[in-house]
Amino acid sequence: MRLTIPEQEIMKPGHLACQGCGATMAMRYGLKVFGRNTVLTIPACCWAVIDGPFPYTAVNVPLFHTAFETAAIMASGIKAGFDALGKTSTNVVAWAGDGGTFDIGMAAISGAAERNDDITYIVYDNEAYMNTGIQRSSATPHGAWTTTTPVKHYKRGPKKNMVEIIAAHRVPYTTTASIGYPEDFIKKLTKAKETRGFKLIHVLAPCPTGWKAEPKYTVKLAKLAVQTNIFPIYEVEDGIKYTQNIKVKQRKPITEYFKYQGRFKHLKDDEIAFIQKKIDEDYEILLKKLS
């Protein structure tokens, strides 16, 4: 039998994640590909807690916890240290949430991308500051409720487009992914591992707690985000070569995605129609960029 998901399990059980945590699934896949010759650095985010309290750890590879805004440079520093010591084959992976990436970590990410440091940056995107209790980030989509965007004043404005920002640095590889499509995610992790220079993988990782969804819907939501085109799956090589990795023949209406989540339930028909229009427009823009 041909296996599309590596059999090896690096991550150990006993972590502290919530039921149905998408970020934990993302890590499991990530470590399957990156393997034991890998060092992780994790800033403040859910995974800073999920890994477990001192002196325990769940990831089973060396892990350096770091400050919120520093995942990218911490990975660059670790990589430089290993290079200086001749340990050039070790993979150095920054593993951060959307707040630590889209907001507070932007300067360091841009710096590492511009220098083309040989690191892989993986942002598991649960679309808000979930570890501090569901506050909006610049990855929170238009229309969503969070504790700092209450229903009366829900998040307005588009989600920041991280892949486009990173692609504009002309880095070798940047891509979206979804834990609902593990084979695609595995391919991308493999490509990142095998590519030298700066790589960023933006993986959608639903959060049942913050999205007000049942834990059993994590994978379903990760698929529906792709099937409704609100989170298209594509990659950009060298900042110019766009490839759509998962083609959606007939996109589903956004209500299919929203109906499993409490964070959008306040939206009225006209607001949903507006969001649908924006999704379709953004998708058309993306199609024009495909190589």
Next chain:
Amino acid sequence: MKMTMMGNYAASWGAQLSRVQVIAAYPITPQTLIVEKLSEIVADGELDAEFIKVESEHSAMSGCIGASAAGARAYTATSAQGLALMHEMLHWAALARLPIVLTNVNRAMAPGWSIWADQNDSLSQRDTGLMHIFASSSQDILDSTVLAYKIGEQVLLPTLISFDAFFLSHTMEVVDMPPIEDVDKFLPPYNPEYKLDVNDPRSFGALTSEEHYYEFRYKMQEAMDQAINIIKKEGKEFEKLTGRYYDLIHPYRCEDADLILVTSGTIAETTNVAVDELREEGKKVGNLKIRIIRPYPKQDILNVIKNCKKIAVIDRNISCGYHGIFAQELKSALYNETNIPVWGYLAGIGGRDVKIENIKEIADDTLKSDKPEDLIWKGVKL
């Protein structure tokens, strides 16, 4: 080999002689020359190091932390605003127990924009857990860099080496460059017991409950206490190698002094000259240079000042709402131990020049006064 060089270049060569393996740095006046020179040294192949040209000082310190955690010897340099931006990561470096060396050219904090000498930048980092040296000559800068790695790598604490903007950073002085072979004998390669190692996977800095955190701080304090003896031991080893001895404090003509001036940085060097002149005038004045403020050399200070009648501290810094920081530190060391009165003077803040005659005036004022004061604004124009 004797060479003439600016204080900044003494820092660069100190890093080169220490064979630093990773440099992460960002430009800021008046520090920039340090990392410019290091860029050349690395580009010319005179130092085998990775150089990360980071996008901020926050990242400069973070990059050093990553490199040091990986097991490499790491170095950076900054000034004022840059040091303030690093603040979060100074705590990180110290609590992660990584023996990084950071050079800071003491420069006044903005606003108003100033590039001139002032110690408020580095003294604002006093409680981050770094050992903190105030160098007072170019030779001191170079030698302190080598010593800081030797000491820091034993006690697992980072070190901040500060020195005055322009008065030292851009002033040419003669520096004796020890041969690198001698430095190699003194400073072996960095090989920490705990580091990021794929064959021994560990988590560093994980979620820590109240069951453990308190003890982490205890261990840091223990390391600071141990550092006092190690600084002295390595100072003596270094003296065997170079003939130059470095201690936590450097008293000058204090043995029989009625008045001891307490100083740091370049003001300390000027004060030595002032003391000679005062002595010629028949005044029994000494100068106690504080070279290292963390760990604080309380016992050494008490031993030096025990027989004097008065102490005057000169601070090129202020903790607004209280007074000069060296004066605060000294008074806290004296409390419960002695009743010698202390006068606290401010001078040189924002780079205003402190001349020999200013120091002599401080000495004369103190000798004449019979009422100690916490805060005397020398030369303030109102």
